Amino acid sequence: MSTNSIKIFAGNSHLELAQLVASKIGVDLSKVVVLKYSNQETSVTIGESVRDEDVFIIQSGCGEINDNLMELLIMINACKTASARRITAVIPCFPYARQDKKDKSRAPITAKLVANMLTVSGANHVITMDLHASQIQGFFNVPVDNLYCEPSMLKYIKTEIPDWKNAMIVSPDAGGAKRATSIADRLNLDFALIHKERKKANEVSRMVLVGDVNGKVAILVDDMADTCGTLITAAKTLKDKGAIKVYAIVAHGILSGKAIDVINEPYLERLVVTNTIPHEDKKRVCPKIDTIDVSPTLAEAIRRTHNGESVSFLFSHAPE
Amino acid sequence: MRNIVIFGGSSHPDLADQIASRLNVQLGRAKLSKFSNKETNVEIRESVREKDVYIIQSGCGHVNDNLMELLIMISACKTASAKKVTAVIPCFPYSRQPDAPYKKNGARYIRNSSILPTPVSEVKESLVAATERNEQQNFDVEQSNFSCGSSRNAGYKHWIARSGTLIANLLTCAGADHIMTMDLHDPQFQGFFDVPVDNLYSQPLMIKYIKNNISKYENAVIVSPDAGGAKRATAIADKLHMDFALIHKERRSQIQPHKTDLMLVGEVKDKVCILIDDIADTSLTITKAAKVLNANGAKKIYAIITHAILSGDAIKRIQESVIDQVIVSDSIPQEEHMSRCSKIRVFHVASIFAEAVRRIHNGESISALFGRTELL
Numbered sequence: 001m002s003t004n005s006i007k008i009f010a011g012n013s014h015l016e017l018a019q020l021v022a023s024k025i026g027v028d029l030s031k032v033v034v035l036k037y038s039n040q041e042t043s044v045t046i047g048e049s050v051r052d053e054d055v056f057i058i059q060s061g062c063g064e065i066n067d068n069l070m071e072l073l074i075m076i077n078a079c080k081t082a083s084a085r086r087i088t089a090v091i092p093c094f095p096y097a098r099q100d101k102k103d104k105s106r107a108p109i110t111a112k113l114v115a116n117m118l119t120v121s122g123a124n125h126v127i128t129m130d131l132h133a134s135q136i137q138g139f140f141n142v143p144v145d146n147l148y149c150e151p152s153m154l155k156y157i158k159t160e161i162p163d164w165k166n167a168m169i170v171s172p173d174a175g176g177a178k179r180a181t182s183i184a185d186r187l188n189l190d191f192a193l194i195h196k197e198r199k200k201a202n203e204v205s206r207m208v209l210v211g212d213v214n215g216k217v218a219i220l221v222d223d224m225a226d227t228c229g230t231l232i233t234a235a236k237t238l239k240d241k242g243a244i245k246v247y248a249i250v251a252h253g254i255l256s257g258k259a260i261d262v263i264n265e266p267y268l269e270r271l272v273v274t275n276t277i278p279h280e281d282k283k284r285v286c287p288k289i290d291t292i293d294v295s296p297t298l299a300e301a302i303r304r305t306h307n308g309e310s311v312s313f314l315f316s317h318a319p320e
Numbered sequence: 321m322r323n324i325v326i327f328g329g330s331s332h333p334d335l336a337d338q339i340a341s342r343l344n345v346q347l348g349r350a351k352l353s354k355f356s357n358k359e360t361n362v363e364i365r366e367s368v369r370e371k372d373v374y375i376i377q378s379g380c381g382h383v384n385d386n387l388m389e390l391l392i393m394i395s396a397c398k399t400a401s402a403k404k405v406t407a408v409i410p411c412f413p414y415s416r417q418p419d420a421p422y423k424k425n426g427a428r429y430i431r432n433s434s435i436l437p438t439p440v441s442e443v444k445e446s447l448v449a450a451t452e453r454n455e456q457q458n459f460d461v462e463q464s465n466f467s468c469g470s471s472r473n474a475g476y477k478h479w480i481a482r483s484g485t486l487i488a489n490l491l492t493c494a495g496a497d498h499i500m501t502m503d504l505h506d507p508q509f510q511g512f513f514d515v516p517v518d519n520l521y522s523q524p525l526m527i528k529y530i531k532n533n534i535s536k537y538e539n540a541v542i543v544s545p546d547a548g549g550a551k552r553a554t555a556i557a558d559k560l561h562m563d564f565a566l567i568h569k570e571r572r573s574q575i576q577p578h579k580t581d582l583m584l585v586g587e588v589k590d591k592v593c594i595l596i597d598d599i600a601d602t603s604l605t606i607t608k609a610a611k612v613l614n615a616n617g618a619k620k621i622y623a624i625i626t627h628a629i630l631s632g633d634a635i636k637r638i639q640e641s642v643i644d645q646v647i648v649s650d651s652i653p654q655e656e657h658m659s660r661c662s663k664i665r666v667f668h669v670a671s672i673f674a675e676a677v678r679r680i681h682n683g684e685s686i687s688a689l690f691g692r693t694e695l696l
Contacts, residue, residue, distance in 0.1 A: 038632040039601050040383045041414055044481035065358050066388040073490070078481030096359055106364035108396030113494055117391070120493040121486055202356055227356050257356040 011059035013068040018058040024299035044074045050084040061095025062277040073121040080122030088125040092276035093252045097132035115139035130251040151318035167217040172234035180221045207237045214242035225250040228259040235267035245269045329377030331386040336376040338670035362392045368402040379413025380652040391494040398495030406498040410651035411627045414483040415505040488512035503626040522626045540592040545609035553596045567609045589617035600625040603634040607641040614642040
C-alpha cells in the first residue's frame with residue numbers, strides 16, 4: 001500500500017548533505033546501493049519499494065562528474081521503471097552549467113544535453129540551487145525550482161562578518177553584477193564592480209575596478225569558485241586600491257586544481273562556500289574556508305514540494 | 321569520399337586511426353580534454369555543416385566518462401548543423417543487464433580506491449563486507465542482510481536498475497541518427513532504439529583466424545562456455561564443419577541451490593578445443609570452462625572472444641589458467657593487456673567497421689559483411 005511518503009535517495013556525490021537534509025525533514029535516507037562493477041559500469045540497486053511514492057534523489061554535480069551524472073540518471077530511470085509517482089532530481093550544483101551557449105563555433109551546449117538526459121531518464125521535477133544562468137530553467141520541459149542561497153549568505157554576513165556595516169559588496173565580474181547588487185540592496189551597502197578581460201578558459205588577465213573601496217571591508221560575491229583565478233586577481237586589485245580586508249562568499253565551491261594554494265595567499269581574508277559541494281578535505285588544509293549550510297533550504301523546499309505548498313518563502317528567508 | 325567526417329573519441333584512438341586510414345580519409349580534428357573540475361570538454365575543430373559525421377567511441381575503460389564524451393560530441397555536431405550523426409560503438413556499454421547484484425559468472429563489485437567507499441546506507445556495508453567473504457561463490461541476495469531485517473519490507477526484494485533502455489534513450493536524445501556496434505550481448509537491444517542500429521558480426525573474422533592460425537582445425541571442437549552462447553558457437557561450428565560441445569551449469573542439490581557444477585556435454589578427449597564467447601570481463605567463465613575441458617582430456621585450449629574487457633584480476637587469472645591462447649578483437653584497446661599476458665593475440669576489427677561505414681555512406685547493402693571474408 002503506498003504510504004505517500006517522501007523517499008529520499010542519495011547518490012555517492014554528497015552523502016553528508018543528503019543525510020543533513022533527511023534529518024531536517026525527519027525521515028531516514030531510503031535504501032539504495034550504488035557501486036561500480038569491475039568493468040567500471042555503474043550499478044544501482046534500490047532496496048525498498050517506490051511504487052506510487054514521491055521520490056527525491058539528491059546528487060550534486062561535483063567530484064567525478066560524469067560518474068555521478070550517470071549514477072543520477074540510472075537511479076531516476078530505475079525509480080521510473082519501478083512505478084514511482086513522481087521523481088524529483090535534487091541537484092544542488094548543476095553539472096556543465098557553464099557550457100550553456102555556443103560562444104564559439106561548434107561548441108556543444110552541454111547544459112541543454114544534460115537537461116534532455118534528465119528528462120529522458122524520467123525526472124518529473126528538478127530542484128537546483130543558484131544556477132550559473134537562471135535561463136537554464138528554460139532548457140527543461142519539466143518544472144525547475146532554482147533556489148537561492150542569498151538569504152543564507154545575508155544571514156552569514158550579518159552574523160559572522162564583524163564591521164559588515166562598513167563593508168562594500170563587490171562583484172568580481174560583470175556577469176555577477178545583478179547578484180551582487182541584489183545583496184547590496186538588501187543590506188543597504190555600497191556596491192562596486194570589477195571588470196575582467198579573459199584570454200582563455202580558467203586564466204584571467206587584466207582587472208579594472210569600477211567604484212571606490214578605499215578604507216572599506218570588501219565582500220566579493222560570486223556563484224562559483226573553481227580554480228579561484230578570478231577571485232584572487234579581484235582580491236589583489238581590491239587590496240591595491242585600498243580595501244582593508246577582502247572576504248569572498250561563493251555559492252558553489254568547486255575548488256579544483258591549484259585553488260587551495262591560491263586561496264592560502266595573503267590577499268583573501270576568508271572564503272565562505274556553501275555545502276552544495278563536499279569540501280571537508282579542503283578545509284583541513286586551508287583554515288580560511290568557512291561553510292554555509294544550505295541543507296535547511298533544500299529540506300524545506302522538498303517538504304513544501306511534497307505537501308504542495310508555496311516555495312516562495314525560501315526566496316527571502318533562510319530557514320534554520 | 322565526400323561529405324564525410326570521422327571523429328575518434330578518447331576511448332580508442334588507435335581504432336579510429338585504422339578505420340580512417342582504411343577509408344583513405346583524414347580523421348576529423350577534435351580536441352578532447354577535461355576541465356579542471358573534471359567536466360568533459362569537447363572542441364570540434366573543423367566544419368561539420370551538412371556532412372555525415374561518424375563518431376567512433378568504445379564503451380571501455382572509464383565507461384561513464386567515455387559515454388559522456390560521446391554524448392557531448394554527438395550533441396555538438398548536431399547543433400553545428402551536421403546532416404547525419406552516426407555513433408560507432410564497437411563495444412556497447414551497459415549492454416549486460418543483471419538480475420542480481422552478482423552475476424552468476426562473477427562480475428563483482430570493486431571497491432575502487434579512487435572512489436571513497438563511504439557507505440550510501442548501512443546496507444552497502446553489509447553487502448560489500450559480504451563480497452569479501454563470498455569471493456568464489458554465488459551470493460544469495462535474499463538470504464543477505466540486504467532486506468535489512470526490517471520486517472515491514474519483508475516481502476520486498478531488491479530491484480536492480482537495468483540501464484539498457486536508458487542508454488538507448490540518452491544516445492537518441494543527444495542526437496544520434498544511427499548506431500553501429502558489434503556483437504551486441506543481447507541482440508534484442510536493437511529494439512530499444514527508435515533509430516536504425518547496425519549490429520555487425522565478428523564471426524567472419526573469427527572464422528578467418530581459425531582457418532589461418534589453427535592447424536588442422538577441422539579436427540578441433542568448438543565449445544560454448546555456457547548455454548546462452550550455444551547459438552553463437554554452433555553458427556561457427558556449422559560454417560567450418562567442425563564438431564561442437566557445450567559446458568552447462570548444473571545446479572546440484574536442493575539444500576545448496578547456489579552451488580553449481582560445470583558439466584561438459586560432448587566429446588573433447590585428445591582434441592583441440594576452441595572456446596567461443598562474446599565478452600570476457602573477469603574471465604571467470606572461460607577459465608572455469610577451460611578447467612573442465614582440461615579435466616576431460618582436451619589436448620589444447622584456445623579461447624576466441626570478441627570484447628575482451630579483462631578487468632580486475634582477469635589477466636592474472638588467464639595467465640595462471642590452462643588456456644593456451646586467448647584471441648581477442650581490438651574493439652577494446654589491448655596493448656596494455658598484451659604487455660601483461662603472453663597468451664593474448666589480437667584480430668583486428670577496423671576492416672569490418674571501415675567497410676560498413678563506406679557502404680552506409682554510399683547507401684549500399686552491408687549484408688555482404690555478414691558472411692564473406694574476402695572483402696576484409
